[in-house]
Amino acid sequence: MKRILSLITVTLLVASVATAQPQKRRPTTQSATEKAAKAAATDRASLMFPTIVSMPEDVVWKRDIYRQLDLTKDKNAPMYYPVEPIGRQVNLFTYLFRLILTGRVTAYTYKLDGNESFEEKDKLAVKDMLERYGIYYEEKDGKLTVADSDVPSAEATRYYIKESIYMDQRTGTFSTKVTALCPILMRGADEFTTDATPYPLFWVKYDDVASWLAKLPMMASNLNNVTHMTADDFFAMNRYEGKIYKTNNMQGKVLANYCPTDSDMVAEQTRIEKEISNFEKNVWGSGFMPDTTKKDSVDAEMTVKAEKTKRGFLFGRSKSKDTTSKNSSANENRATAKEEKNDAPANTSPRVSARRQRR
Numbered sequence: 001m002k003r004i005l006s007l008i009t010v011t012l013l014v015a016s017v018a019t020a021q022p023q024k025r026r027p028t029t030q031s032a033t034e035k036a037a038k039a040a041a042t043d044r045a046s047l048m049f050p051t052i053v054s055m056p057e058d059v060v061w062k063r064d065i066y067r068q069l070d071l072t073k074d075k076n077a078p079m080y081y082p083v084e085p086i087g088r089q090v091n092l093f094t095y096l097f098r099l100i101l102t103g104r105v106t107a108y109t110y111k112l113d114g115n116e117s118f119e120e121k122d123k124l125a126v127k128d129m130l131e132r133y134g135i136y137y138e139e140k141d142g143k144l145t146v147a148d149s150d151v152p153s154a155e156a157t158r159y160y161i162k163e164s165i166y167m168d169q170r171t172g173t174f175s176t177k178v179t180a181l182c183p184i185l186m187r188g189a190d191e192f193t194t195d196a197t198p199y200p201l202f203w204v205k206y207d208d209v210a211s212w213l214a215k216l217p218m219m220a221s222n223l224n225n226v227t228h229m230t231a232d233d234f235f236a237m238n239r240y241e242g243k244i245y246k247t248n249n250m251q252g253k254v255l256a257n258y259c260p261t262d263s264d265m266v267a268e269q270t271r272i273e274k275e276i277s278n279f280e281k282n283v284w285g286s287g288f289m290p291d292t293t294k295k296d297s298v299d300a301e302m303t304v305k306a307e308k309t310k311r312g313f314l315f316g317r318s319k320s321k322d323t324t325s326k327n328s329s330a331n332e333n334r335a336t337a338k339e340e341k342n343d344a345p346a347n348t349s350p351r352v353s354a355r356r357q358r359r
Helices: 002-020 030-048 092-101 126-132 206-213 231-236 262-283 297-343
Strands: 061-070 138-140 143-145 158-168 173-187 197-200 202-205 217-219 228-230 242-247
Touching: 061 262, 092 173, 092 202, 092 206, 126 143, 158 242, 158 262, 173 206, 173 231, 202 206, 206 231, 217 231, 228 231, 242 262
Parallel strands: none
Antiparallel strands: 061 158, 061 242, 138 143, 158 173, 173 197, 173 202, 217 228
């Protein structure tokens, strides 16, 4: 009986201890941990490097423009150099490529129609992109790694960007904001042909990379190499230069669809640029529009004085001649009257004036 009682006691103690222990938590998967770390890193980057305010959704006017940037141009060169990393200095493509490869930034598939889509179904599979464009990579424990020498940054000599030109009714100002970026690989040029084939890689949403671009320094001047600016400043201040190849329109056409020749293309690009500029001037009633505002009293008085001065300058000579002739004739009349007075007889009675005496 003692043994039975001791066994029952031990069993009860074990059961109580087991019930007192908290339930075993579910093991956290690696993907969930990585997602949390990436989200935290993104939040820290946005807090440490705040960027400009996003475009309001209820703007009264907006025009979406697509431009093609040639990085061989001097104004766009800060995006391209250094081609290969030098210490901590990297160009824009290498920086974006690393962010996408490590999962910190989400890339979206470039569609055949050229329109960007930032939906969940259009997210880019990085491994498929690397295999499609022949970029050598290594995979270990589910992580993709690419050596610096294998990053095709030298071939990324062009970019597509989407910018929105809008009027903010709250501040009464016009602004231009870059909303999407797309790097392009130029391949196919060799000793037999100079025409390279463009391969657009992916779209990235600018708001997703703005906080990261605020940490990427760029050289701002060829004359003073100490001067630097961030990549976010470069796009925020519109320091780039690019030709328009598409606008948002109801038919979804690019300029090449209705501009058969190069001269027609240049004329259409110039027309669109001027159309946007004229719209801004038309809003404020200045520029190419006539000024119909009424002048105030000060302007009116100044105008009258200017007219009088102008008239006096025009007719000053004739007035001086008339004045001289009048003065000469008056002097002659005075001299004649004096001579007549001297020739008058002596017995002439003087002129008498009577004054009435007050009573």
